[in-house]
Amino acid sequence: QVQLQESGPGLVKPSQTLSLTCTVSYGSFTSGNHYWTWIRQPPGKGLEWLGDIHYSGSSSYSPSLRSRVIISVDKSSNQFSLKLTSVTVADTAVYWCARVARFWSGYWRPRWVDSWGQGILVTVSS
């Protein structure tokens, strides 16, 4: 059973960069059948997909955050990371790393989230 664990600072100052890492255990990080994704949830609000990455390095991002988000992968460590630049208080949220099953429909596409980390609350405040 794959396990995912987020790590990183729980407090970030406005205008700085939020950096989180997700460590994947007990699963094949390089199986090829999944994307690795970041999803966030502001307190009391809904879920927002930030972007995802395949172990090969190909990535996709939410258009609303594309200018501020970078997701990278480190296959040697079974980790993937999120960087969100120029944060504001609106970026305060629980950040989840997760695994997304993918399927072929003329091209590879994400399908559903089948495993989640426990989530990490990141507060943006001075």
Next chain:
Amino acid sequence: DIQMTQSPSSLSASVGDRVTITCQASQDISNYLNWYQQIPGKAPKLLIYDASNLDTGVPSRFHGRGSGTVFTFTITSLQSEDIATYYCQQYENLPLTFGGGTKVELE
């Protein structure tokens, strides 16, 4: 982006009641829709994929149906452990988008 509109945003029901949630997509998404359950303080859990298929181990009181732009999620007999927020999610197009959630509470 494909907008997913869930209704109602919250509801109260009694144990044993039938509960129905609607999710409407802003464009045709075929059956590319999933439903998740989120218990407070926990990560969401996949319940239904491809609009109507129960994930492994999900109780049969959960049902999903629909295609195109309108989808429904039903709990045929609400149990106390079903108290949670439910989200729909489309995967027709990137970005993946979720509905705003429906909070199910006990009366």
